[in-house]
Amino acid sequence: MEKRAIFSSKTLPYLLLLPQLAITFIFFYWPASQAIWQSFLLEDAFGLSSEFVGFENYRTLFEQPEYYRAMVTTAVFSTAVAILSLSCALLLASQADKQLRFGQGYKTLLIWPYAVAPAIAGVLWIFMFHPTLGMVSRPIKTMGIDWNPMLNANHAMILLVFAATWKQISYNFLFFLAGLQAIPKSVIEAAAIDGAGPLRRFWTIVFPLLSPTTFFLIVVTVVYVFFETFGTIDAVTGGGPAGQTTTLVYKVYSDGRLGGDLGSSAAQSVILMLIVIGLTAIQFRYVERKVQY
């Protein structure tokens, strides 16, 4: 895709690109290459000198049980949020797609949590589920469950999943609704004439036709859980109890800050980069496939 009509100038395009490219190089490429370089270096205990150690940092990383735990935590966290937020969003979107009197009002009331910062979302949920003063904790405790997300890792994870899902539903809802509205009404009508009841229509026609949207939202939600929930985790659990809600991104942060192990932190960053590249590649393959429909 190129324009037929263009300007010809030797210097102007470079001047126009300069601000963006300068910032990109200083704050993206330089630090990223630093991260890659550092991941092959080992600093001495005082941070005075460093030596090239090849893949040593990666090797030690993969020997750490904490790193595997962070992987599992990240996997569990993203799977739970993806399943929960996608299914809630699909349920709400399929209802909002019906021609309702207050359809637009409902839409507005469902999408605003997108604007709430992940950290704030965490604060709201910890307030509800606080072990001593939380309004929702009280009924849970009367049921005989010793609810305490500060001490119990499972409780902490459940709370994180709720807070992260709560914020992501609005986004998924919006895209599912757009996906549903893009399905031609006549196809649904044809299915009705073909004798399919509402549920059967949903599972044999609507859901398959939504699958590109669903796939896209899975990727977006996983990316969200990987990176943007940092604020939620920091506000709700700080990675605890005992590091059991530390995700891969949170570990990069806490290892570098508290432990000061920059080599290991850099190696983790590089692995995350590879994961992002993988996810982006998947997303773009989807975009190409979508074009065919």
Place this chain on the structure above:
Amino acid sequence: MVENRPYAKFLAYLVLTIGVIIVAFPVYLAVIASTNDSATISNGNMSLLPGDQAGVNYYRTLFQGTARTSGEAVGSMMVNSFIMAMGIAFGKILISILSAFAVVYFNFPFRKTAFWIIFITLMLPVEVRIYPTYKIVADLGMLDTYTGLILPLIASATGTLLFRQFFMTVPDELLEASKIDGAGAFRFFKDTLIPLSITTIAALFVIQFIYGWNQYLWPLLITTKSSMQTVVIGIKKMLTTQDVLTEWQIAMTTAVLAMLPPVLVVIFMQRLFVKGLVETEK
């Protein structure tokens, strides 16, 4: 409507109403908490109806702050957040509209390369390069400055891709016509392209304002002085989970205040918000 079963519509209203209640409940509780005093909340005696402490809480939060945040008032944190959000939104729009203009409307030797250099930044979110970026900002002496908060976050591929995509839909004939009318690159950009891009600019602004306001990790790293704190960072410092002395009424008042600007933007600029969200994800 294919079937006109009344229960189908009833079910829709029911499901949506429950959904709205679940979505709104955490925020409702925060609003209620912001109208109660500390003791009521700490005892777990808070009711679902507003208390009478709203005036005190909001006044104290906005203008005095708590000891936890070194006495920093939330009002000044919100000013910091606002400056950061506006800086990021405007900065991103400015540099990305210029680079998209270069990539789409000029032919020069490194055009493809330039595009790919920008494009690849999609795969380098700040989270994967935190410490090296921190070090560069520190070396440049930009810790605890607005420049340090804003500048590293304004370069990203999303804006450039969005404008590039929009420019590609602008008919070639428009440029041909303005060339015949004697307009150069600058005039075409100012008189034709910018006016046509207004909705796209506004949509990107809405998304980027929310993005900037809600930043967490970056300001957490590079602000050490409490006077530079943003409100999203400030609230986290108000609660230490182990501490029974957390002033919940102030924390929740802060939460309400911190949510207000971006939520209002979404509600009142819903059309632009939806457009921005859908188009930046293509």
Place this chain on the structure above:
Amino acid sequence: MAGVTLDTVRKIYAGNVEAVKGVSLDIEDGSFCVLVGPSGCGKSTLLRMIAGLETISGGTVKIGDRIVNQIEPADRDIAMVFQNYALYPHMSVYDNMAYGLRNRGTPKDEIEKRVKEAARILAIESFLARKPRQLSGGQRQRVAMGRAIVRKPQVFLFDEPLSNLDAKLRVQMRVEIKRLQKALGVTSIYVTHDQVEAMTLSDKLVVMSGGQIEQVGSPADVYRRPETRFVATFIGSPPMNILPGTVEGPGRVSVGGQSIAVTDMREGLSAGTPVEVGLRPEDVQAGSAGVSALTMDVDFVEELGATQLFHGKVAGAEFVVQASTGQIPADTRRLTLAIDPANVHLFDPQTTKRLGRV
């Protein structure tokens, strides 16, 4: 098989917009009924009410002996071909056709038999494994037809099924639909805004306007004896010329001072009554003077190949004459038109109804 009976069927949308204003119609078993009219005349709404896709605000719809107002589309025993075909994009051609049968629990081998049979009739056997997006417009149209045929319904409903095809394919598919309907003998209701489709396909032609039926009849009847001015100008191409005139006496009207004879004229019209005089462009003979004649000032000539259209004015009103090429010299400035009294249509300027013999 079954006929379809409509009794004062109404559709009122929210905001009191009446899209269909009490339509009654009897469609005999096995006949091909075409609803034709300009967009917004209510023809599609009427069809969708018969299908069960729109609720019926008033009156009754009967398929066979059964009132179907409250019956789901699936249970009305109908099949529908949509304007955009509405094929299921994620299913193969085979699955598209089998879907309705599977939903009804038809045995597998019976499904296969019927799909294969339909595919053979429609010559789409080689596409059965393909997805709709891999087919051309005409092929998609055939699949949509196939999906209707396999169901062996009581009634076929067609909602402008040919309007997305190019002109050549449209003619070809039109012929095929007609042939197929004759072979299967299934009652069919077909909605279109194209009067050529309407004329060629129908056994029973229903002309609609403003949510009401203007005229029902065989295509020949409707063409020969339009009941309203609307029908007269809607059916036929180029449209019928309408001239202002006045009654002179029994069987005679005056147009711009020239007197012409009329065969089909209501009795008892007093002299001086204003009327509208309708003449089809193909019904007037140029040149030879006959029983009655009109003069026309020619402005320009349109060449259509086999025929020519002479545009000009008669008695101050726009007038078009269609003539075989060569019959009239193209540089003619003034024409004398011979009018056959049998071809003159009279309409009441107020009610727009035909002023023919009762």
